[in-house]
Amino acid sequence: MAIRQGNKWSNAAFAHTLRTRIFRQPPRTLESVAVKTWEIAPGETSTAPPAYFLPNQLERVTGWAFAGEHPRRAMAGGSFVHGATRGFLLKDVCLIDGSLYKDNAYSWLLPRTSVWPQLRVDCEIDRGALFCTASGNKYFGQWLMDDCVTYSMASAEGVPVTTAQPVNTHTPDYENWLGMKPARLQSAYFRELVMFDDFGQNRHKHLRFRAMSDQLLSHVNPKPHPGVFILRGGTGELRLLHNEMQLAEHLRDRRGFRILDPSKTDVQTIVSTCAGARTVVGVEGSGLMHGILALQPGGSVLTLQPPDRFVRVYKDLTDRDLQYFGFVVGQAQGKGFLIDPVEVERTLDLFPA
16 A cells, blocks of 8 residues: 555654754755665756847846846856756655655755644655655746656656645646646655656756646647737736736737736636747746746747846746747836836847747
C-alpha cells in the first residue's frame, strides 16, 4: 500500500526549532543529505535574442522582482547558462506543517500554520516524489510553469506529493486535463523521498513543457488568430493598470484580439480562447501563463510592466521555447500605472511577422 494512514509522532520540527533558535545552528539543505544524486538532463549554454521594446522603456524602470539586478542586461540578450535537471533520493524524511525535515536539514514549502511546531504525522509513505515548490505554492503562474512540468518526473519515481493548501479555482480542471493525481498532504513520514532540482531552462524542461501544452490543446480545436489580451484587473498582488479594458478593446477593434478574463471563466473557455493565438498580451503576472501554455513556437508575448516591479521571468520561457518576448513599461499614476496604446501597437509591430 503506497500511503498508510496513521497517527504517528515526530519531534523533527521541534528539534529543528531547538537547533536554529536556541543553539543557533544553521540548517543544512535537504539535497546535502541525499543518499543518492543523479543527473536527469545536462545543463547547457544558449544564446538568447534581445527583447523587443521601444527606446527609453528601460529608463522608466524603478524596481524589479525575482531578479538581483536591473533588467537591462537580460533584455539585451546574449549568452546564458541553464542548470542541469537533477534528482535526489532521501530516506526517513518528515513533512510537517508545510516544511520538510531530515535530521538537521530543512526545506520550507509553506508558511507555518501554528506558532509551535507540530508533532503529529498523519500518514506513512514508502516512496514519495515531491513536485511542488515554495514559489509554486504561492504563485499560480509558478505552479503552471514549474510544478506542473515537474509532475511527470515525480509520478515516474513514486507517489507524486504536494502540500495541502487551498488551491486556485482553476487548479482542479488543469490537473484533470493534464492527468495529474497528486497526493495533497499536511504531514507525512517518507521512508524514501525523491526531490528534484528542475529550475534550469534546459531542453529537457522545454520538451516536458511542450508536451504539457500539447496535452491541453488536445482538448480543444485550435484555429489561428491574431492574439489574446489577458485581463488581470484587481486579482492577486495589486498591479493595477488603470486603462486595462480600454487597451484590450483597442487591440480587439484594431487588431482582432480576443479578450479573456480568467477570473470569470473556466479552463475549457480559457484554453479555447488562447489556443491558436499568435501573440499573448497582458499585465505581468500569473494570468499570462494561461496564454503562454497554449502559445506555439514562433509566437510572441508582450508584457505590460509596472515601472516599480519589472519581471523578466517570461523572457526565460520564450527564449527556451523559440518564441519572442517584448514589453512596454507604464507610467506610474496613483496606486497603479498607465500604458500608452500607441506604444503597445508600435511594439507589436517590432515582432517578426
